[in-house]
Every structure is written in C-alpha cells, then in structure tokens.
Amino acid sequence: MLIGMAPAASAARIDGPLRWQECDSEGAPAGMQCAAIEVPADWAKPQGQKITLELARLPATEPPRRLGSVLGISSGYGIQGLTRSAADLSELRRRFDLVGYDTRTTTWIARMPQACTQPGASLHDPRGTKEFAMLAAAMNDAFKECQKADTTGLFAHLDALSIARDTEAIRQALGEDRMSFMASGVGGAAAAAYARLFPQRIRAMYLDGVNNQTRGWPSQRLLALPVLQRMFTRFAEWCAKASACALHGEDAERVWRRLLRDADRHPIPVTSSQYGDGKLTGWLLTSTLPLDPGPQNANWLTFADAVDKARRGDGSGFADQALFNARYAATPGAQVMSCGDDRGYAGYAQLEDFRRKARKIAPEYAGAAIDALGCTGWPLPVANPSRPLPTHGLPPFLGVGTTWFDHTSTSSFTSMIPGSVTVAYDGPGHVMYLSGKKCPIRHATRYLINLTLPEPGTVCHAE
Numbered sequence: 001m002l003i004g005m006a007p008a009a010s011a012a013r014i015d016g017p018l019r020w021q022e023c024d025s026e027g028a029p030a031g032m033q034c035a036a037i038e039v040p041a042d043w044a045k046p047q048g049q050k051i052t053l054e055l056a057r058l059p060a061t062e063p064p065r066r067l068g069s070v071l072g073i074s075s076g077y078g079i080q081g082l083t084r085s086a087a088d089l090s091e092l093r094r095r096f097d098l099v100g101y102d103t104r105t106t107t108w109i110a111r112m113p114q115a116c117t118q119p120g121a122s123l124h125d126p127r128g129t130k131e132f133a134m135l136a137a138a139m140n141d142a143f144k145e146c147q148k149a150d151t152t153g154l155f156a157h158l159d160a161l162s163i164a165r166d167t168e169a170i171r172q173a174l175g176e177d178r179m180s181f182m183a184s185g186v187g188g189a190a191a192a193a194y195a196r197l198f199p200q201r202i203r204a205m206y207l208d209g210v211n212n213q214t215r216g217w218p219s220q221r222l223l224a225l226p227v228l229q230r231m232f233t234r235f236a237e238w239c240a241k242a243s244a245c246a247l248h249g250e251d252a253e254r255v256w257r258r259l260l261r262d263a264d265r266h267p268i269p270v271t272s273s274q275y276g277d278g279k280l281t282g283w284l285l286t287s288t289l290p291l292d293p294g295p296q297n298a299n300w301l302t303f304a305d306a307v308d309k310a311r312r313g314d315g316s317g318f319a320d321q322a323l324f325n326a327r328y329a330a331t332p333g334a335q336v337m338s339c340g341d342d343r344g345y346a347g348y349a350q351l352e353d354f355r356r357k358a359r360k361i362a363p364e365y366a367g368a369a370i371d372a373l374g375c376t377g378w379p380l381p382v383a384n385p386s387r388p389l390p391t392h393g394l395p396p397f398l399g400v401g402t403t404w405f406d407h408t409s410t411s412s413f414t415s416m417i418p419g420s421v422t423v424a425y426d427g428p429g430h431v432m433y434l435s436g437k438k439c440p441i442r443h444a445t446r447y448l449i450n451l452t453l454p455e456p457g458t459v460c461h462a463e
Contacts, residue, residue, distance in 0.1 A: 018173045023056060033057050037173055039104075041153035043165045049153040053166060055101040062094045068176050068203065069097040070448060073167055073183040073190045088436075092445050096180065101170060103163050103190075104154060105337050113149035116333030118142070123326045123374065125283040125367040132348040132376070139330070139377030143339075146332040147379070159340030159383040160213065164193035171201060178203040180448050184431045188413060189213035189341050192389055195417075199393040204451055206444050207399040207422075209406035209430050212413040216386035217343050218354040221369045223408045225362040228289060231404060232256065235300055238293070244301060246308035257364050259311050260285060268315035275323035280315045283367040287325040288318050291405055292428040329374040340383040344375025389416050396420045398447040400440045400460075404428040421453045427462025437463050 023034040034056050041049040060066040070092065089098065120142025126132040147155045167190065171179050180203045183191035188210025195202060212220055236252035239245035247255055260282030267279035288306075290299040306317025315322075328334050335343075345351045351368055358366035396419035401407030403426045414420035423443050425432050432440035439460035446452050 029058065031058060033059065037170060039166050039169050042157050043162055051104055051107050051152065051154065053101050053104065055099065055170065057097050057099040058093055059097050060093060060095060065095055067095045067449065068179060069099045069174055070180045070182060071099045071167065071170065073181050073187050073194060092448060095449050099174070104166060105158055108152060108154045108158055108337065111152050112333040113146065115149040116146035117331060119327050119330040120332055121330050123330045123370065124281065129348045132351065136377035139374065140379050142332045143377060143379050146336065155336055156380055158337045160189035160193040161197070161384045163190040164197050167194055168198050168201065180204040182206045182208065182433070183210055184208040186211055186338065193384060195394055196389060202395060204395060204448050205397040206448060207397055207410055207413055208433050209401050210410050210413055212409050213341050213386060214389045214416070215412055217369070217372050218350065220409055221354070222357055222361060223412060225358060225365050227405060227408060228365055229362050231289060238297065238300060239304060242297070246304040255311060256307060259307060260364055268310060268313060270315040270319035272319040272323045274320060275327055278323045278326070280310065280318055280322055284322050284326060285318060286365050286367065287370045288321050291430065325370060329370045335374040339375035339378040342382045342384060342386045343372050344378055345372060391417045396453055398444065398453055399423070400425060400432050400444065402427060402429050402432065405430055421456050421458065423454055423458045423460055425460045439463065
C-alpha cells in the first residue's frame, strides 16, 4: 500500500505521461519518487469516469546496468511494503527500478459508501436449496444497496481484468516494451489476467504464494484441504511434546474434531466487544485455524487454550476472530473486490458438488468455504470467469510457496506454463520474498535478473 505517499513540490522528472517527484511523506525512504496516473473506472468506457492511481518507485542504483522495472501486481509488493520488508533489496535494485502502485481496490476501500459496510446476512453453511436461496436473496439485496450508493463507478469494475488493464497502462506510461512482474496472494488473479491479455509484455513473472483463480475457487479450496489437515497434524504433534499446550497429554486432533461436531449440534453463544453477540458453529470454527505457529509457538498456545475453553462451553477465545470472519465475508463492500472474479458458488448444486468431493478428502472441513459464500447473490455477470490460461507466448514463470500453506495453489498456477518452476519453502509463512528468507530471495533475484530458473523440485529448508 502507498497510502499517505505524496509527491513533493520539487525534484520533478518527466518520463512519458508520468511526472515523478520526490515523495514528500514521513517514512518515505531516501530517493523514493512518487507519481500518479489517471485511468477509466470502466475500461469499456475509456472517456467516462476516471480514477487516479498512486505510484512510487525506487530507481535503479546502477543506471548503466539497468534492465528495466520490476512492477508489483495487486496485493503485496507495493514499494512501501518492499521497503518495510526484511528482504535485502540492494542486489535487485542495482539492475531495476522497483515500482509499486495502489490498485483500484485501494480507491474503493477509501471511498466505499457506508451502505457497503454492513453485513448482508448472518453467514452459515446452508443446508438445502431453500437456505441457499434465502442467503442469496439477502446478499443480493445488500449488493444492490451498495451499488446504488456507489459514486466511484468502481462497484462493477474491481475484477482482475480491470486491474490488469490498469497495470498495462502503467507499463505504457513507464515507456517499457516488456516488464518483469511480482505478484503475491490474491494478486495471482490479476497476474493471470495480465498474462491472458498481454502475454507479449511479460519479460519475467515471479509468483509468491498466489491463488490460482483460473482453476476456480472451489477447486483451489479442494487443493487446500490436505494442507489444512497437515497443519492440524503438525499442531497436534507439537502439543503432544509441549507441556505448555492446554491439550497436552490428549489426542488434540480428536478433541478438535469432537468440538466441531458438538458445536454444529449445539452452537456456542459468544459475545465480542467488537462484533456483538453470535454463535460458534463447527463450520465457523474451521475458519479460525492458525496458519503459522508464530514466535515461540505463541499462536499455537493461544489456539490450544481457545479449544480447551470452547469444549467446556466458553467460546471467548474464538469470539473476535470467528465473528469477524463471518462479518467480513458477508460485507458487500469487501466481497465486491473478488465476486467479479468468479469467487462465489454459482448455485446450490455447485456447493453440493464441492461438499461431496471435500468429504472424501477432509470430512471435518467439507462445509462451504466462508470466503466464497459471501459472493452468493452477486447481482452482475461475472466479469472474469474461471477458465484455463492460454500459455502460448508466455515465458517460464517462477513460483515460490510454503509447504505449510500456499505451495499447492502456486504450483497449480505455474504448472500451466511450460518450463516454469515452483520452489517449495519447507516451513510456515506467506509471501517469502518480503520475509527476509535468504533461499527464496536468492532464487527470485537470480530469476528476475538473469531469467535463470532453479531445477524442478528445488526445496528451500525452513530458516
């Protein structure tokens, strides 16, 4: 994010339509430059309503050896994020300008109407077509109220294809024939959209813990289920050895599964100081699994305490996170940023098909994916439907993903593109380039500079 960055009144330099100026903002690194570019809110109406995207860059430190620019696509890799990271960027910056920008979703978040911030429904795992239809109707009403109040022109244009066209406008403004890109997290959807629309403009594409929207959100959830199972197995193995774990001396996996079953039969009433009253079902509890043990296993310790209390009827340890998850996933202003990318279930039949497949993999996590359920009732045609990515004309990509979390989704993306490689980081975490982990950074930097890929099957051991 580049929120708070602003150009200074001096030190201006013109590069095509971009007017780069020294960033006059507290905390901006020395030498950082800011600019802005105007793009259509709706790319189908280029002369219509406009929005302004803020950019920042750290210029290459060795201009005679400069290879071009590395541009971050969508989530992560904004310049401010890079400069705050633990990564040593000096080697990459010798050869490239590092460029980041606030996507149109930043504009939306800053200016979304109040009507878009209220949950449209109390989310639950619908059982039967009637419950699904009621949920869809409630969310449809909430989306329409949000759209009616929107003055930005962005409600229908926050999909990855729109972000990809913004990215292309920035490439053109930078005056570069081909560029190198980085993408992380949900930025995978925008990376795929850019590869679909502008394959000839990609010099290199580094994907760090990305989703793979092209395979469909339900498919990606199915890939993630074994990861969730292994995550809990690791937690249980740690708990068996750690006397500080509240479930020490018990079968932690059995305790967890029983809690999920009991909470589905008899939801646990809770009160959150932030989100009010609610009830914890087993389905909602599955959204609270910690993705990382944390420093000194602090996250696992907290989770174990919460499980121990919840099985005794005290759900306070889960209240804030679980109720936030349910509220966020049902808030139209939040969900509008991905519903156009085919995130929701198209109907109850698709949800049931997902459940049937999920039960064979991980029965305890076979309910509807909470992050997709909120797009039920989306009132517009899906702008960017899930579909295979044409790979003709694309260079090999490099992916990095953690075996504890996002390697499966990242490798499912890179496997579509001939010659691509995904490095497995055998440990916890997310977005390895920003983490300061030397092994992933070494491979990514070598690839971006020399276009040299590591051997297939390369593994970085946990640091």
